Amino acid sequence: MSSAQFEIQLIASLVAIACAIPGTFLVLRKMAMISDAISHSILPGIVVGFFITQDLNSPLLILLAAITGVITVVLVEYIQKTGLVKEDTAIGLVFPVLFSVGVIMIAKNANDVHLDVDAVLLGELAFAPFDRLLISEVDVGPKSLWVIGIILMITITLLIAFFKELKLSTFDKGLAASLGFSPAIIHYGLMSVSSITTVGAFDAVGAILVVALMIAPSASAYLLTKNLKKMLFLSIVFGVFSAISGYWFANWLDASIAGSITTLLGLLFLAIYLFAPNKGIIAVLYREKQQRTEVSLLTFLLHLKNHDEVSERHVNHLNEHINWQKVRAKTVLDLAIKNNMIVIDNNIVSLTSKGNTFTSQAIDYIITNEDAQIEDMKDDFFLFRG
Amino acid sequence: MNNKIAVQVDDLTVAYNYKPVLWDIDLEIPEGVLMAIVGPNGAGKSTLIKSILGILNPIAGSVSIYGKSYKKQRSLVAYVPQKGSVDWDFPTTALDVVMMGTYGSLGWIKRPRQKEKKATLEALEKVGMLPFKNRQISQLSGGQQQRIFLARALVQDAAIYFMDEPFQGVDATTEIAIINILKELRKVGKTVVVVHHDLQTVPEYFDWVTFLNVKKIATGPVKDIFNDDNLTKTYGINYKVSIQE
Numbered sequence: 196m197s198s199a200q201f202e203i204q205l206i207a208s209l210v211a212i213a214c215a216i217p218g219t220f221l222v223l224r225k226m227a228m229i230s231d232a233i234s235h236s237i238l239p240g241i242v243v244g245f246f247i248t249q250d251l252n253s254p255l256l257i258l259l260a261a262i263t264g265v266i267t268v269v270l271v272e273y274i275q276k277t278g279l280v281k282e283d284t285a286i287g288l289v290f291p292v293l294f295s296v297g298v299i300m301i302a303k304n305a306n307d308v309h310l311d312v313d314a315v316l317l318g319e320l321a322f323a324p325f326d327r328l329l330i331s332e333v334d335v336g337p338k339s340l341w342v343i344g345i346i347l348m349i350t351i352t353l354l355i356a357f358f359k360e361l362k363l364s365t366f367d368k369g370l371a372a373s374l375g376f377s378p379a380i381i382h383y384g385l386m387s388v389s390s391i392t393t394v395g396a397f398d399a400v401g402a403i404l405v406v407a408l409m410i411a412p413s414a415s416a417y418l419l420t421k422n423l424k425k426m427l428f429l430s431i432v433f434g435v436f437s438a439i440s441g442y443w444f445a446n447w448l449d450a451s452i453a454g455s456i457t458t459l460l461g462l463l464f465l466a467i468y469l470f471a472p473n474k475g476i477i478a479v480l481y482r483e484k485q486q487r488t489e490v491s492l493l494t495f496l497l498h499l500k501n502h503d504e505v506s507e508r509h510v511n512h513l514n515e516h517i518n519w520q521k522v523r524a525k526t527v528l529d530l531a532i533k534n535n536m537i538v539i540d541n542n543i544v545s546l547t548s549k550g551n552t553f554t555s556q557a558i559d560y561i562i563t564n565e566d567a568q569i570e571d572m573k574d575d576f577f578l579f580r581g
Numbered sequence: 582m583n584n585k586i587a588v589q590v591d592d593l594t595v596a597y598n599y600k601p602v603l604w605d606i607d608l609e610i611p612e613g614v615l616m617a618i619v620g621p622n623g624a625g626k627s628t629l630i631k632s633i634l635g636i637l638n639p640i641a642g643s644v645s646i647y648g649k650s651y652k653k654q655r656s657l658v659a660y661v662p663q664k665g666s667v668d669w670d671f672p673t674t675a676l677d678v679v680m681m682g683t684y685g686s687l688g689w690i691k692r693p694r695q696k697e698k699k700a701t702l703e704a705l706e707k708v709g710m711l712p713f714k715n716r717q718i719s720q721l722s723g724g725q726q727q728r729i730f731l732a733r734a735l736v737q738d739a740a741i742y743f744m745d746e747p748f749q750g751v752d753a754t755t756e757i758a759i760i761n762i763l764k765e766l767r768k769v770g771k772t773v774v775v776v777h778h779d780l781q782t783v784p785e786y787f788d789w790v791t792f793l794n795v796k797k798i799a800t801g802p803v804k805d806i807f808n809d810d811n812l813t814k815t816y817g818i819n820y821k822v823s824i825q826e
């Protein structure tokens with residue numbers, strides 16, 4: 196691996212981390228769309244900054260563009276506050292306008308500006324190592340590495356300092372306000388960090404990848420954990436993993452690095468969406484099926500409890516009487532036997548004492564919804580997990 | 582009860598998008614009362630509490646807590662929001678939510694330590710939720726979530742408690758457990774203000790009541806003003822509740 200290859204992966208990984216942190220809070224605040232808006236509407240800020248500084252990595256340009264990002268948020272909220280349109284409509288109104296202003300500014304000055312819309316949207320990670328930062332003639336590494344590195348340091352410092360405030364105001368804005376932690380300050384702080392990260396990263400990876408890196412890893416992590424710190428950690432891991440594997444994927448396909456990383460992020464999310472243990476589609480479908488079986492089981496046990504007559508408890512009779520198909524009846528019988536709830540003697544089914552207690556408790560629970568006594572049954576039966 | 586005024590609201594008008602939902606409210610809440618705020622859905626009960634707590638900015642009027650502005654008296658006030666106002670799928674545990682009650686006294690940046698943890702566990706114990714402390718909050722029942730919110734207010738150790746529908750969606754056992762805690766708070770001299778929907782239980786639970794429907798209809802001791810006349814004025818329909826003396 197050459198040093199340029201290493202540097203590209205390092206830059207991509209740092210961008211991934213810098214995006215995952217604000218991204219986690221955007222996802223939890225259900226504001227994913229806002230990052231899309233910011234990523235587009237920073238364009239006029241970048242263009243104006245570029246006119247002034249002639250350098251895509253200049254701090255002034257980053258600041259100007261980040262301010263455009265925050266202005267976007269303010270405009271969206273202002274339009275939304277009029278009560279005439281919903282938030283997504285407001286977003287859809289604001290960012291295309293700002294983005295077009297940027298496009299027109301570039302087109303008008305095409306001759307003397309080395310800046311094009313493609314570069315802003317898609318970036319060019321492969322070229323990032325060639326733009327070096329020289330300090331008194333000494334090469335200290337790629338410029339974008341420094342830019343994103345500094346932004347990341349700031350983000351991490353803010354995260355550590357204000358973790359408690361971010362968590363509180365994300366979970367319960369009202370309480371935050373009543374305790375004196377102004378939700379507005381925290382909100383605009385988060386918006387500023389998101390804007391600065393987007394601007395700092397676009398030169399290396401492009402605005403589209405920034406959006407993907409902010410949202411996909413956090414959305415995936417959200418499906419896997421119930422702990423905010425773990426969610427942050429997982430989004431960082433997912434981001435870095437996609438960044439590095441995306442790089443090698445692009446290398447192998449000889450394709451765009453940003454495109455490959457974005458594709459991998461999509462695949463990663465899809466895989467987690469399908470296979471996540473609790474919230475994943477497959478787990479949910481499995482749970483629903485289990486619950487259906489358990490309801491059948493309960494119906495069946497209740498039937499046994501209510502009917503002492505031998506004729507009512509014959510295996511064949513059950514098929515007809517409860518009106519189940521063979522497969523369903525067999526699944527239910529097997530489940531009941533496995534749990535020692537029934538015994539079958541000469542094709543006559545009877546409840547065991549365990550089955551008897553279970554039925555009473557379960558019915559009791561369904562009627563009263565008091566779940567203290569069935570706490571230990573939750574592990575075995577989905578039915579009781581709410 | 583003495584004659585001190587815990588909360589004073591003067592000429593308060595609050596609007597969303599320039600449409601007033603509270604008109605010219607004057608209200609005095611004496612120290613040490615257990616007060617119900619009653620009124621139909623959309624009457625502005627939550628809005629009133631939020632305005633007192635500085636969460637919303639009124640377009641006119643003022644609020645004082647023991648004679649000073651809310652900003653100066655934050656530490657004296659605890660708040661239980663309406664349960665539906667937060668996302669219960671948020672990745673956090675019961676313990677952590679209750680711990681949020683300590684953030685106010687900590688201030689910016691500082692983290693909760695042993696002392697805060699201890700207060701949190703005590704509050705969980707008091708509402709009977711200690712066994713559930715590590716549960717993710719989405720896996721709590723509605724009544725348990727309500728208890729968690731109550732514990733979070735208790736941990737604030739305030740002088741005045743504002744609670745927005747703490748009985749919403751709880752069963753009889755939880756309701757009794759909650760009201761006993763509220764009565765205990767009153768016994769030690771705290772002021773408790775509760776948005777309440779079940780008119781039948783007002784005389785049994787509360788000693789003070791405020792009728793609200795965009796305007797303040799009446800406020801005072803339950804035994805003096807909790808009558809059909811005020812109920813009808815507030816709810817707009819001919820209301821009859823029997824009050825046992």
Ligand SMILES: Nc1ncnc2c1ncn2[C@@H]1O[C@H](COP(=O)(O)OP(=O)(O)OP(=O)(O)O)[C@@H](O)[C@H]1O
Binds near residue numbers: 602621623628
């Ligand atoms: N964020 C908001 N934006 C616009 N209007 C709002 C907002 N919140 C509340 N309202 C309106 O203000 C009025 C008062 O609302 P509020 O929530 O204070 O009522 P409430 O008395 O607490 O009702 P409920 O019993 O349903 O909780 C209602 O008409 C409501 O539609």
Ligand SMILES: [Mg+2]
Binds near residue numbers: 628
């Ligand atoms: Mg309300």
